[in-house]
Amino acid sequence: MTTKKKKKKKNDAGAAQQLQSQQVASGSKFSQEKLHAKVLKVTAKLQKPGLLSDRRQTLQLKLDKLMAHLARMADAAGPAAAPPQPASVAPGLSLKFTAPRAGSALKAGLAGVAAVKAQTPEELARRLQRNRRFHDCCQPVSGTQSKKETLRAARAAALTEVYGENANLEKEYLRLTSMPTLDAVRPPHVLHSALKLVQARWLQDANYAYACEQLKSIRQDLTVQHICDKLTVYTYETHARIALEVPDYAEFHQCQTMLKQLFSEGVPGNRMEFASYGLLYTATHNATQLTQELRGLGQAVKHPYLQHALQAITAYQQQDCAAFLDLYADAPRMSPYLMDTLLDKLRSRALKAWIFAYLPSFPLALLQLQLGFDSRKEAAEFAVAEGAVVDMGLVDAKLSRSAVVGPLGPGGG
Known part of the structure; x- marks a missing residue:
């Protein structure tokens, strides 16, 4: 009896466990x-x-x-x-x-x-x-984007730096409307050769339209490849110098601003030279910012280039033609191109002062000597352009007064 009861109890337990498993499985x-x-x-x-x-x-x-x-x-x-x-x-x-089918399936989108x-x-x-x-x-891909691999995509997929593959030394400058492809961008070694070509062509024919376009194209290729090294500084310095010769002060100011940023990041270049250009440019175009420009230079103001620029600005503000002309003769690098604008203003102020100071006239020889003209003809052309009356080698001060208009003093002209 005991054995039968044990078997029955065991069978009942097994049935209950099986039922529970079925319920769990059913719920699952x-x-x-x-x-x-x-x-x-x-x-x-x-x-x-x-x-x-x-x-x-x-x-x-x-x-x-x-x-x-x-x-x-x-x-x-x-x-x-x-x-x-x-x-x-x-x-x-x-x-x-x-995938979508043709016809009505396209209207419904993906199945x-x-x-x-x-x-x-x-x-x-x-x-x-x-x-x-x-x-x-x-x-969907933008209609303006080329199917070719873009520079950004290639760099994202690579473990090392990827540069462009274009080998042309000359390339038209176009504003970018999408990410450039690899075959549209020139690598650094090609850009270096392209820069040398622009410099040679400038010395040969001085075609500023060509030089400016090619330099902008080189700058663009450097920018899209995030190249910030000596080549970048060399490119902007070249463009700034050529722009000064023209002069194209707007382009010069763009290059000067970029160079200031590169120098602040530690990229080597002619920092003191372009800092002196910055002082002269500010004195010419925005004198109210001159103090701020000086504050950013710190101890660098002791450099000879900067000392020369400061002395030239002081002579201009004091209307000291003799001192300014001496500094003009000894100006470093391309400083005379920026001093030309200050010299023209200084000469104009001096001429107006003499017209109101001398009666009835004064000789052109005095104008030539005091204002640093190379010849009497050049002095006469300047006086006439300013509205003065010139006759028989003399500037008629009395007749010139009615024609020459403008305030006197350091702020005039």
Whole structure:
């Protein structure tokens, strides 16, 4: 009797355990069916065209959570537990992402999930990854962007620096409307040769339109490749010097501003030379900023180039023609090109002062000597251009007073 009772009790326990397992499996099956349905629903939404990036990111996060949940359920159920088959899907079909068809299908956008076969969460994850790759490849490309590999894309994919592949020494300057391609940008060694060519052509024919365009093109290629070294400084210094000769002060100021930034970042170059140019340019075009310009130089003001520039500015402000002309004769590098503007203003002030100081006239020889003209003819041309009356080698001060207009003193002219 005891043995029979034990067997019966054991059989009842086994039946109860089996019933519990069936209930758990049934609940798991029901839960997995719901998760599969949600996965398909979210996947279909992800395939819709025109999704905003924020919305796409939200759906992607939701899908990742669902897939992780499915994976945990599969691990808990054990290897023997197979994912359920949705009742609405015919057996033998697999998860498929369909591409758009011609005609009416294009209006509807990408087709959704065609059919689903009972499969593991790992299979769903693999197919989802393939769908992401498909989506990335099918993103619309701007109409202005070339199909060729862009410089930015090449650099992003490489482990080392990538430079352009264009080998032309001369290249038209065009404003960029999209990222340049590799074959549209010249590498550093080509840019160095191109710069040498521009310098040689400038010495040969002094064609500023050609030189300015080519230098801008070189600067652009340096910029898009993020090259900030001696070559960059050399390019901007060359452009600034050529612009001074023309003169093209707007272009010079652009180059001067960029050089100041490069020097502040520690890139070597002719820093003191261009700092002195900066002082003279400021005195000529924006004298109110001269104090601020000096404040930024610090102890560098002791350099001979800067001392010369400061002395020239002082002589100009004090209307000391003799001192200014002496400094003009000894000006370093290309300082005379910037001093020319100050000298013209200084001469104009002096002429007006003499016209109101001398009666009835004064000789052109005095004008030539005191204002540093090379000849009496040059002095006469200057006086006439200022409105003075010149006759028989003399400046008629009385007649010139009615023609010459403008305030006197250091602020006049």
